[in-house]
Amino acid sequence: MTIIETDGIRALCEYGTEKRFVSVMLLSKPPVGAKVLVHIDTAVRVLEDDEARLIAEALDGLDAALNGHDCDRFFADLIGREPLLPEHLR
Incomplete structure (x- = not known):
């Protein structure tokens, strides 16, 4: 906010x-x-402004997903790669 x-x-x-x-x-x-x-x-x-922007984009993506809209553009950095898991989950 x-x-x-x-x-x-x-x-x-x-x-x-x-x-x-x-x-x-x-x-x-x-x-x-x-x-x-x-x-x-x-x-x-x-x-910081960059962090606030990333959080806002993630929230917008979640809202789009929850409402049945395309959300790929909000998570473009995740498409085509494996998510980075914390060490204890690897």
């Missing part, structure tokens, strides 16, 4: 058409415009 206003304790954030207040007490004064990872209405960390 992107912070659109904050008082240092909570922030009004948006993602797509959704807007909601989230706690920012775990973060060190995130600025307006910062992209944050939100879990259960709490911003848990500030994201």
